[in-house]
Amino acid sequence: MEIAELGEFGLIRRLTENLNNESPSTLKGVGDDCAVLNPTEGTQTLVTTDLLMEGVHFDLMYVPLKHLGYKAVMVNLSDIYAMNATPRQITVSLAISKKFTVEDIEELYAGMRLACEKHHVDIVGGDTTSSLTGLAISITAIGEAMPDDIVYRDGARETDLICVSGNLGASYMGLQLLEREKAVYDSQIQNSKSNSQNIKDDFQPDFSGYEYLLERQLKPEARRDIIEALAKAGIHPTSMMDISDGLSSELMHICSQSKVGCRVYEDRIPLDYQTAAMAEELNMNVTTCALNGGEDYELLFTIPLTDKDAIEKIEDVKVIGYITKENLGKMLICRDGSEFELKAQGWNPLK
């Protein structure tokens, strides 16, 4: 169905009907000039926002709309968890070009709702409008936390341990894989103009053995489990952020805002087997991918040295180094013992 048939209000009605507000702090969702929230007594409010543009942040050639919706929500929830807070609500704004049908947007929304349900988050408002070209998605997430629980980027202190959750570089490798298969498809189409429809119908991208990489790229998960495990273990990170632009870039943020240096050990950086195998197949340096790939949505945090025993009992967290005095620099210690100054080579959407 064409979106023009429904119009703005019709489409909004269709997308937002049956939205069940789960959070006790949601008083009024979609349907007035504003959403109305009732913050839990004593909490502070966290706000983060993200704008995703077709052709810059995602390629609909290989990203299914449902996955896109899911991921667009997850990356915002990840920012709330990275403050050691709990997400409660999101708003969703969409600008949609004519190539999309009502069913397409329902797919996108289904992915968003799935991500929200998983994290008990309400969709409380937004804006739906048209765009001349492509799709734009703007999400704002709102969370809450008790003041003493909130973790900023600037609290890392000398001798603190540097920790990361999960493993790094897999999402970036998943993107390389998708790009490779897209290139194969494009070249097959170009080489056989006569039966291009056959290729369109029959083309099967080859992802075998690399399913995990695809999942990390297409369906990242915000690490609420880590936040919960830390709370349960009584560990309060001194600084924290999520890894969206690459470990290197994020480490530099923590160090510069905390006015400290760091020493990170290459052999401690957690990697999945598939990440290493794919890097070898593509003749890329796996450490570079893990340091600069980005889109991991894992948590990077520092803890007092006294929590060393406690952190080792938490599954899926690894200590990769420690915090030093600022004048010692931000150093990567390689497998062979050589040392390099870390550089932020993370993804720069404006370059």
Next chain:
Amino acid sequence: MEIAELGEFGLIRRLTENLNNESPSTLKGVGDDCAVLNPTEGTQTLVTTDLLMEGVHFDLMYVPLKHLGYKAVMVNLSDIYAMNATPRQITVSLAISKKFTVEDIEELYAGMRLACEKHHVDIVGGDTTSSLTGLAISITAIGEAMPDDIVYRDGARETDLICVSGNLGASYMGLQLLEREKAVYDSQIQNSKSNSQNIKDDFQPDFSGYEYLLERQLKPEARRDIIEALAKAGIHPTSMMDISDGLSSELMHICSQSKVGCRVYEDRIPLDYQTAAMAEELNMNVTTCALNGGEDYELLFTIPLTDKDAIEKIEDVKVIGYITKENLGKMLICRDGSEFELKAQGWNPLK
């Protein structure tokens, strides 16, 4: 300066340096995974968001970037006031194509900051990224109010008086004027290919006598003054919203959500002299423009009949009709006494 020279972080630093957080509820603005807000005790939180796309919502051929930034903020603040609440913070996300320079974005931001300063609102976060074509602006505004002060759309009751602030249709007429002068310019360029540079340099659009219409289109003001005057007079509206899509469309929202009807009198609809003159010049029906033009950002609200004397003392507010039983319909009573069912013909960005 090209934006690529600065990169994402450099541009953000440049735009957000010297941002002074004024609101006591702003604990942490730009610079971490999230902004951190401390809601005033006992208040509820209001959230509204808007996504503006170049070519759909604005035409940079005749909208200066500073005005665009100012308006983009104002329309969000207007939504907060329309709940009878006070705006405190905004986040600003921008997607920028290559045609824009650093100076352009600084102009846009200067307009945003001006609007914020006027209303004591802090810019606490956002996202800055690139776009393949044109500019996208997504703003989320956050406000607060004591629970009993918040006014929804669904509280209008039979015999309530229907009020509007300011005057209607002027912004729409301003847009017609801008479109007309753009068409004149385009035709001059087309008719004289040889010296088009001269025309580009020398063309002077003719806005004389219609400056107020331009101001209403390019520099709308959110009506905090009306909210304050109502509070001072002890008037608590039973329902309220701001007029962004046209009086007709908004009246229908209030009536359907409140499950009531209305009678609105054509001769009571407030018009500026310039709006009427421009409508005559363009051979348009001025009432249609006032009912359906949109972008007025005036307040539409209902009050108990007992507040009749009090409302008449408030400057720049007019009673245009009253609320009836639902089964009596939503009626416009024309100057000649004839009656018409109101229709929402407001601007539909998806049609």
